[in-house]
Amino acid sequence: MxxxxxxxxxxxxxxxxxxxxxxxxxxxxxxxxxxxxxxxxxxxxxxxxxxxxxxDLPLSPPSAIESNFTTYFLTDFLYPGNDQYVHRHANGLCIIGLAPYHVAFKDELGISKVSFDVGKTDRSTIKVTGKRKKVMCFLKFVECCVKGSLLEVNERLIEHPQLLNSSANREGYIAIIMPKPQDWLKAKALMLSFEEYQKLRETC
The missing domain is CATH 1.20.5 (Single alpha-helices involved in coiled-coils or other helix-helix interfaces)
Incomplete structure (x- = not known):
């Protein structure tokens, strides 16, 4: 095998x-x-x-102010009704203007004239003129609510004062300043958010 x-x-x-x-x-x-x-x-x-x-989308896209600035409000600055807003950028720059319930807006005809000619050196104060009647007018001196270096005043308001009536929080701003950090913190302590400001004025 x-x-x-x-x-x-x-x-x-x-x-x-x-x-x-x-x-x-x-x-x-x-x-x-x-x-x-x-x-x-x-x-x-x-x-x-x-x-x-x-x-979930908003009805309109956020504006440049809403996207890049935080807004604060100060009421009755130096005199009753002198309400101002501050749009503050992250770099410290501040845009100053008249808040919605400012006393100058209470006149039916609105603001008719704006002048920055209030002194040789201080241009942070403006003179707002509104007509109540043809032969009468009233003046309001608006001093900036935040201490700082004045970078720019909105000279467009001289020829187009109606910007204060139509878009005071945008094209109708008054001035742009750069405050020192300590001056800003001092002013901010007295300011309100939009919700706080609106609630305060609606109840007054």
């Missing part, structure tokens, strides 16, 4: 077989379905983050 030598192959347990390395599509349907479902969920989540809900 002829002996036949049979060679048996022994698999290395550390090396997976071919089926393990390359699983067939039909043999692993659950894996593919799971991967496909996860991709759809991630895509929906991405859309939710990138595309906001239309109902």
């Amino acid at each position: 002829t002996e036949q030598n049979t060679t048996k192959s022994h698999k290395n347990p550390e090396i997976p077989d071919q089926e393990t390395l390359h699983p067939g599509t039909e043999q692993n349907p659950m894996i593919e379905n799971k991967q496909g479902g996860g991709g759809e969920e991630e895509e929906e989540e991405l859309k939710r983050l990138l595309v906001p809900n239309v109902e």
Whole structure:
């Protein structure tokens, strides 16, 4: 009898077989379905983050003032009704103007004239003129509520005083100043937010 030598192959347990390395599509349907479902969920989540809900959007985009400045209000500065606003930038720059309930706006005809000619050196005070009747007028001197270096006065108000009546918080601003940090902190301690200011004036 002829002996036949049979060679048996022994698999290395550390090396997976071919089926393990390359699983067939039909043999692993659950894996593919799971991967496909996860991709759809991630895509929906991405859309939710990138595309906001239309109902959550504001009726109009925020203005440059709303985006870049914080607004404060000071009431009755130096005399009753002298309400002013301060738009403050993060770099310390302040835009000063007349607040909505300023006494100068109470006249039915509004503000008809603005003058910065109140002295040789101090231009931080302006003279606002409004007509009550054809032969009568009233004057209001408005002094800046924040101490600082005067960078600019809004000279457009000289030829276009109606800007104070139509857009006092934007194009109708009075001046731009740069206060020292200690002067700003002192003034800020007396100021109100818009909600606080509106609530105060509506109850007065």
